[in-house]
Amino acid sequence: MESYHLPVCHAGTIGGLSRLEDMICPPGGAAYNYHTILKDDTLRIALAHPTRNDRLHGDERRMTILLALYPGLMITLTPGYFWYLSLHPRGPGQVHIRFGGGMSDDFADDPDAQDNFVALKTLLDDVNVEDRGCTEKVYRGLCSDMATPGHLSHLERPNYDFAQYLMAKIDAGRGEQGAA
Numbered sequence: 001m002e003s004y005h006l007p008v009c010h011a012g013t014i015g016g017l018s019r020l021e022d023m024i025c026p027p028g029g030a031a032y033n034y035h036t037i038l039k040d041d042t043l044r045i046a047l048a049h050p051t052r053n054d055r056l057h058g059d060e061r062r063m064t065i066l067l068a069l070y071p072g073l074m075i076t077l078t079p080g081y082f083w084y085l086s087l088h089p090r091g092p093g094q095v096h097i098r099f100g101g102g103m104s105d106d107f108a109d110d111p112d113a114q115d116n117f118v119a120l121k122t123l124l125d126d127v128n129v130e131d132r133g134c135t136e137k138v139y140r141g142l143c144s145d146m147a148t149p150g151h152l153s154h155l156e157r158p159n160y161d162f163a164q165y166l167m168a169k170i171d172a173g174r175g176e177q178g179a180a
């Protein structure tokens with residue numbers, strides 16, 4: 001859910017065009033967190049449409065907003081497209097993921113709209129393959145007897161917030177077990 005993994009995990013797709021130095025990552029709420037990053041000009045459909053979008057101004061025109069709604073919904077909003085991942089755990093070592101997305105109407109009348117749509121679908125498929133590779137490797141590492149917890153980067157604030165949410169739920173569950 002954080003953008004810290006973008007430059008390495010997504011080096012083949014969106015990693016190079018996401019500017020982490022411009023990331024804004026406020027503290028999350030009880031059931032969500034969000035942060036924003038700015039994208040460069042490389043991917044046109046991630047930016048506000050140059051002529052049809054007069055609603056967004058300044059940095060908003062290149063801003064991507066990443067939302068995590070606990071426990072298992074992640075939504076990425078850009079001025080040109082959105083996509084979501086809906087995570088359904090199948091046990092400790094498996095998760096079923098449903099994903100989808102769509103494009104802004106601003107791009108629908110462009111002569112190359114269909115090409116953009118195909119490019120977006122291909123991009124999201126590729127990003128998901130990258131995420132799968134990274135998360136499976138991280139999970140294998142975490143399961144190792146040699147694994148020890150490390151510090152989180154300040155760029156991993158969403159992970160910290162989610163961990164706090166999980167801890168609160170676990171504590172609440174223990175309280176209910178104790179009361180039963």
Ligand SMILES: [Fe+2]
Pocket residue numbers: 005009010131
């Ligand atoms: Fe990712």
